[in-house]
Amino acid sequence: MSQLKWICFFFSVGLSLFGCATPEKELQSKNFDKLKALIQEMESEGELMARQLDTVVQFYSYLLTKKDSILRNPLPNPYSYQGAFSTNIPGEDPKLSSIIILNSTPNRQKAEKEVVLTNALDSVFMEFKKNNPLAVQIYSNSFMQVSRVYPAYDSKNIVDPDIDVTKFNFFYEADLEHNPKKGLVWIPDPYIDPAGKGWILSVLHPVYDGSELFAVLGVDYTVGDIIETFLNSVEGEFVLVNAKGDIVAGKSLGIKALSLPPLKNHVYRETIQSDNFRISDFNLFNSKSREVRRMAQDFLLQKNDRFIFENEPNLKQAICIPFPTMGWFLIEVFPNS
Incomplete structure (x- = not known):
């Protein structure tokens, strides 16, 4: 083959390879x-919500500074009780x-005095919920075991009145031991909502009265x-x-492709005994797949961003990117076409 033909041949092969790779x-x-x-x-959605939650915290703190004057001249209390529960009906x-x-x-x-002191939170909660449609509820749980949840729900038929709210992750994750900076805290693990909303994620913020933890504000998604x-x-x-590799959320086909059980929206309507995190199956x-377990190690421990499947008949590859500010990872899996 002449020199010119060799040059043309290698040039055409190079173009072909370049055309495939690009x-x-x-x-x-x-x-x-x-x-x-x-x-x-x-x-971005989380940051916007965090800023708005901060205004709720500031208002809550303001109420505590005016505690004496509010209780000296209280407004009419819209709440009455049957045992532990307020008598107002949801809706x-x-x-x-x-x-x-x-x-x-x-x-x-x-x-009961604390309820009167914090009744002004209702209008602030309502405004927060209006501005954050993804938030299913906003609430305060206090050290005095007072729970205020907006919007109202069927608490009497869902919540055990004998629980100690300070023993649950949606309270203690924001206390001084777990949150010494006294700032915003995400609960990175999904758990079953005691108000019957199913699998949820929560963001918390403590409210202090001087140096004492007074309550924990929370928002659920x-x-x-x-x-x-x-x-x-x-x-x-x-x-x-x-x-830790626990699934926070995912599309059903993606979860199935990773050899995990189907993801169901469990609803918790039984007496709460302890924290309720997603079971280890998820x-x-x-995973039942050895390669999926290798993928998890590659992404979560070795911080790689791409994994090629060799022995999974239904999967070709997966890619992964960590969240900059939360301990989460977003994975996309690519089934074989």
């Missing part, structure tokens, strides 16, 4: 950009919360809403996991 590289870049955009959207008055003065309160009379609002808005099979390290 679309693949561009596709990978687009897929990673898609994950980054999803993460940015979720974190009856949209301006009211559900109030529970748990039987574990050390001082019932003082707890359902896993289902996160899937519907964010993950279902973009084409692809996504799974959101925490640093953890990547407990």
Whole structure:
């Protein structure tokens, strides 16, 4: 073959290889950009909510500084009680919360005064919920065992009045021991909501009266809403996991492809005895697939961003990006076409 023909041959092969590699590289870049955009959207929503929750905390703290004057000249109290529970019915008055003065309160009379002191929270809670449609509820749980939840719900038929609210993660994760900076705290693990909302994620903020922890404010989001609002808005099979490999949320086909059980929206309507985290079946390290377990190690422990499946007949590859501010990872899996 002449020198000119050799040059033409190698040039044509080079063009062919370049033409094949470029679309693949561009596709990978687009897929990673898609994950980054999803993460940015979720974190932006969280930051906006955090700023608005901070205004609620400031108002709550203001009420505590005016404690003496508010209790000296109290406004009419819209709440009456049957045992531990306020008697207002959900939906009856949209301006009211559900109030529970748990039987574990050390001082019932003082707890009732606390309700009067904090009744102004109702209007602030209502405004927060209006401005944050993804928030299913906003609440305060106090050290005096007073629970205020907006909007009102059927608390009497759901909550055991004998529980100690300070023993639950949606309280103690914000206390001084777990949150010495006294700031905003995300609970990164999904858990079953005691108000019957199913699998939820919570963000918490402590409220201090001087140096004493007075209450913990919380906002809940359902896993289902996160899937519907964010993950279902973009084409692809996504799974959101925490640093331990527990699935926070995910599309059903993506979860199934990773050899995990179907994800169901469990509803908890029994007496609460302890924290209720997602069972270990929904953890990547407990997948039935050895390669999926290797993928989890690659992504979560070794911090790699791409995994190629070799022995999974239904999976080709997966990519992963960590959240900048939360201990979560967003994974996209690519089934074989």
